[in-house]
Amino acid sequence: MMLRLTRNTYQHGWIETRPSKKQDLVFVYRWRERKSDGGYTKRSEVIGPVSMLKTEANAWRAIEHRKLDVNSDHPQGQAVTIGMLVSRYLETELPELRHSTANGYRSYLNHQIKPRWGDYPISKVKPFAVEQWLKGLDLASRTRGHLHNLMRVLWNCAMRWELTEIGENPMKLVRVRGTSKRQREPMVLSVAQFRPLLKALDEPFRTMVILDLATGLRCSELFALKWCDVLWDDLTLLVRRGIVTGVVSDVKTKYSNAGIPLDPALAEVLLNWRRKTRFKNPEDWVFASPFVAGKLPWYPWGVERRHIIPAGIRCGIGRIGWHSFRHTFRTLLDETGAPMKVQQELMRHADIRDGDERLRQSHGRKQTQGARQSRPPRIAFEGGLMPLSAP
Helix, strand or coil, rough: CCCCCCCCCCCEEEEEEECCCEEEEEEEEEEEEECCCCCHHHHEEEEEEEHHCCCCHHHHHHCCHHHHHCCCCCCCCCCCCCCHHHHHHHHCCCCCCCCHHHHHHHHHHHHHHHHHHHHEEHHHHCHHHHHHHHHHHCCCCCHHHHHHHHHHHHHHHHHHHCCCCCCHHHHHHHCCCCCCCCCCCCCCHHHHHHHHHHHHHHHHHHHHHHHHHCCCCCHHHHHHHHHHECCCCCCCCCCCEEEEECCCCCCCCCCCCCECCHHHHHHHHHHHHHHHHHCCCCCCEEEEEEHHHCCCCCCCCCHHHHHHHHHHHHHHCCCHHHHHHHHHHHHHHHHCCCCHHHHHHHHHCCCCCCCCCHHHHHHCCCCCCCHHCCCCCCEEEECEECCCCCC
């Protein structure tokens, strides 16, 4: 019996053009797929229209990462470049991430990592060269830390996909200093500053600011609230989703997906806003935008830019934003002497070390009573008392 010999080398495949009913002429990537009986069958995949890609060289660049899948049984037959690794990561891993995280990673990969390292084989990228590159970037320390972390993620994927030898991740050797430090600390508002700020804001922006300062919600969580999330009888606010650039997704961490007890004064503020808004059905957004007929909430950065920042400047406070309110909430919790575990629960951090430098310095793992057993500190404002926390 004769044995049929098959190729055991790295397969590049080939590109050809063919007519298409929808897109006229298209580039097509073709390759041979090995079968269990020793033979092979021809496979093909449409790359895109010739009118958009223009040249075969552009078509090869668009399909380069597919060669990794085609040669899954012989992945190291050709030097795999960082560009190929990035393209595969964008296609297979990025869709599994939260929308906001995916947007950030996509920007880092396409604008920083791929332009600098895309043509380098994985084996030629050394830790010291990456460290020097990161050190020379004119970016914030935290951004350089994010790039470093993403490089480690890429190497983990390369090892999992068997595109490089499995072992210690070389990107762990890269040092990036000061990644936990802010270039500029968010402003902390005092009670004296908070009162004139409220007077300078119209509705619904006034209610937005009150709710944000009283709960410490992330702005993505604040604007994703619906009226069905407010349990009036139980005086509880459910945080069940986030919204970023109009895309609704899960909350940032499992600790974010928690109910926040509402102080009666805060519930009254919300109830007054519900009486005024046109969008008051259970599935309506609490802060529905009238410009899109309530189908989406207000855009947080637009509100910050057009209303909150100008109001802060008019009051003599300066430039403030959503993170100023969350940071103020955390700072006031610290001033009340709230234990670290309580602060973690109220801020809905996954790790007690998350947050600003003072929280990390006072890091402790001792178990304490739950947030519901602490009384919320309160400040007075025109119209009643406002809780600074909602434990």
